[in-house]
Amino acid sequence: MIRIAIAGYGNLGRGVESAVSKCEDMELVALFTRRAPETVKPVTEVPVYSMDKACEMADKIDVMILCGGSAKDLPEQTPAMAKYFNVVDSFDTHAKIPEHFASVDAVCKENGTVGIISIGWDPGLFSLNRMLGQAILPCGNDYTFWGKGVSQGHSDAIRRIAGVKDARQYTIPVPEALESVRNGENPELTTRQKHTRECFVVAEEGADLKAIEEQIVTMPNYFADYDTTVHFISEEELMRDHKGIPHGGMVFRTGTTGFNNENKHVIEFKLTLDSNPEFTSSVLVAYARAAYRLAKEGNSGCKTIFDIAPAYIHPASPEELRKNLL
């Protein structure tokens, strides 16, 4: 059995707890939190410890799955934990990945551990498909669409506006853009042509709705470059109709082959997810299996989804995989 521990118990941590319970070759042995351990109530029987006790349990845990945020938690926690454990995280600040990689790599190499970073679907499975597509069809174009799904960052941006009590923002791919890409037309698409944004907003009583709407649709970076729709709804409607955290999207590679580029090809990878954090957790858990196996073989250092032979994430043996899935 692979002994898994979780560091951080929010949506992602709960997702990992659930995903590990579905893997016959894994057991969840500890949950670490920065809150007072007795205030954390996991769904399963797993013991809860204070985060600073983790280093005392190095010999009881095979892989630590880090479930904190990319902005503040992971840049510190992943290298700190990699001193004692094989680690997996979902670090998703794309621009800072090289820096995070270097810091985790140094600690892993010094301590003989394996660190797998930026695992999930984007970065993660979407990155993998962008890479495979480019390698297979060197003459072509990449397209990534996100949604329909809830963007936490955009929802938070709306919540910070004065007079807003709560909000939920959906990112939605533009159907005509998808159609054109699927037809292999290789369109050049502006930001506005790729996605629209739809906002469901609960306003404080007596708030100026026109002013809130204006502030949303003109907000730089977040909304100004998109066609944005704003709906004001009641708190009850928000709770009833917008409680879930669905997401997904598509990665396309469209390209040509033949001496005169006469043949067109479209590769599409599509995710339709009821729960963004639970799906991300499921990918983290599969790559925890890889971290365990790679470390057992004597590897150390930081890896990404690009560096790991796919067989490492499936519980079956290479022989079974060749026989049943190839």
Place this chain on the structure above:
Amino acid sequence: MIRIAIAGYGNLGRGVESAVSKCEDMELVALFTRRAPETVKPVTEVPVYSMDKACEMADKIDVMILCGGSAKDLPEQTPAMAKYFNVVDSFDTHAKIPEHFASVDAVCKENGTVGIISIGWDPGLFSLNRMLGQAILPCGNDYTFWGKGVSQGHSDAIRRIAGVKDARQYTIPVPEALESVRNGENPELTTRQKHTRECFVVAEEGADLKAIEEQIVTMPNYFADYDTTVHFISEEELMRDHKGIPHGGMVFRTGTTGFNNENKHVIEFKLTLDSNPEFTSSVLVAYARAAYRLAKEGNSGCKTIFDIAPAYIHPASPEELRKNLL
């Protein structure tokens, strides 16, 4: 530059010739044939040699890409060539993959070469997606659909019927089945419910069309388990409208997460290919890059798409991949 050679110059060999011409880190240095070399006219300037001269050129070639058929050529040619070269093939007789793997693995290990087998899209990219889907969503179902596309085997089966001059068979996924899978309904589908078959047949003058149609739709294994449509057309129409070799299909993994399996997820990988052999060739060439790099690092033995870290197939460095694609 990675020095590539081709063994066998049919549709696949021509596809490899074209695909190599689009890779800046590769050059095509030789083409081997079992025909009289002077009768083979490649599109590019590559020299043509008799197949039995290959063993004399071991130090001039980095990777030999085998472009013969799975039924008779590859079971002999891949191990024979692996004695002298790193090799890549598209062996696609699913039931015989373990046997082929063992025979290539033994030769590769004895001679310090790398052999990558069963590369293409099925087996190949479809296998990879079946495997990733199972590993990430252990509670779920797999679905593979093929088409719309030309099945060479089914077209050949029709051509063997007395009175048939030429034929082209298309495999077509049933739209209702696709819809149900995409909706995450986890349907149980019979062979008939998944695909239909459409045949375009050129009959000899005076042939009994009713008898030909009857023989097609009742043919065991090939057509009896499917809803099959037969169209009789002229030779001109066949040449005009059915000259291409399109194919493609989809791999789905549909599954649930959450302690009560309350959240549904759908992973879809879809290919829409104008030219089946040219796309397969493009995958072969990308994995030839992996064979070269693995051998350079001192690896030997047989590998499949499951065993190769994805970064090996992309021309960019790991640093560039992390920076630009993760």
